[in-house]
Amino acid sequence: MIPDLEGYFRRQTRPQRAELTQLAIAAAADGISTIGPLLGNLLALLARFGGTRRVLDLGAGNGYSTLYMAQGMAGEGEIVALECDPRRAVAARHNLADCDVKINVLIGAAQEVLPGLRAPFDLILLDIDKTEYLYALDHCARLLRPGGLLVADNTGFADAEPFNAALAADARFRSVNLLCLLPGHSPEQDGVALAVRL
Numbered sequence: 001m002i003p004d005l006e007g008y009f010r011r012q013t014r015p016q017r018a019e020l021t022q023l024a025i026a027a028a029a030d031g032i033s034t035i036g037p038l039l040g041n042l043l044a045l046l047a048r049f050g051g052t053r054r055v056l057d058l059g060a061g062n063g064y065s066t067l068y069m070a071q072g073m074a075g076e077g078e079i080v081a082l083e084c085d086p087r088r089a090v091a092a093r094h095n096l097a098d099c100d101v102k103i104n105v106l107i108g109a110a111q112e113v114l115p116g117l118r119a120p121f122d123l124i125l126l127d128i129d130k131t132e133y134l135y136a137l138d139h140c141a142r143l144l145r146p147g148g149l150l151v152a153d154n155t156g157f158a159d160a161e162p163f164n165a166a167l168a169a170d171a172r173f174r175s176v177n178l179l180c181l182l183p184g185h186s187p188e189q190d191g192v193a194l195a196v197r198l
Helices: 005-011 018-029 036-049 064-072 086-095 110-116 130-143 158-169
Strands: 054-058 078-083 102-107 121-126 144-153 173-181 189-197
Touching (some): 018 036, 036 064, 036 144, 110 130, 158 189
Parallel strands (some): 054 078
Antiparallel strands (some): 144 189, 173 189
């Protein structure tokens, strides 16, 4: 094995574009936890690999994660981003105004907005309050097309445990829940679940 695997893989993290660094700094100043460049690049890669045309970003913050997924979509398609904090939603709209992808930032809590959303989505990022993950699971299953991908961040949090158990037992998905080292993520050691809608 490579000596100091953790340090080695930290050094493998690609630098992010300047506008993403600025968004990460602004998010930290506002108390927003970000997904960081490693998970961000993974989302961009997944969006590109899957030919993603329609994304749902649950927990947009100031638009940091949304911008990564937009990069993966190569200027085509639509992202619907949900943010419960009106001030942060306004910031996200401003930060995403120059994207080539059509972006619609919705303001409201998951329980208010999810029932009114229409399928299908190709990719969903779940990154809202962890106590709402279990509630969101049925909506994610409803909204994802067959073969669509759910990515759930922060599955290492205690409040995500009911969601983790439900996802593992859910016959609508084929899933894995990974313990990851994520430099720049908050926290850097956390769980990320990937689930394909069957």
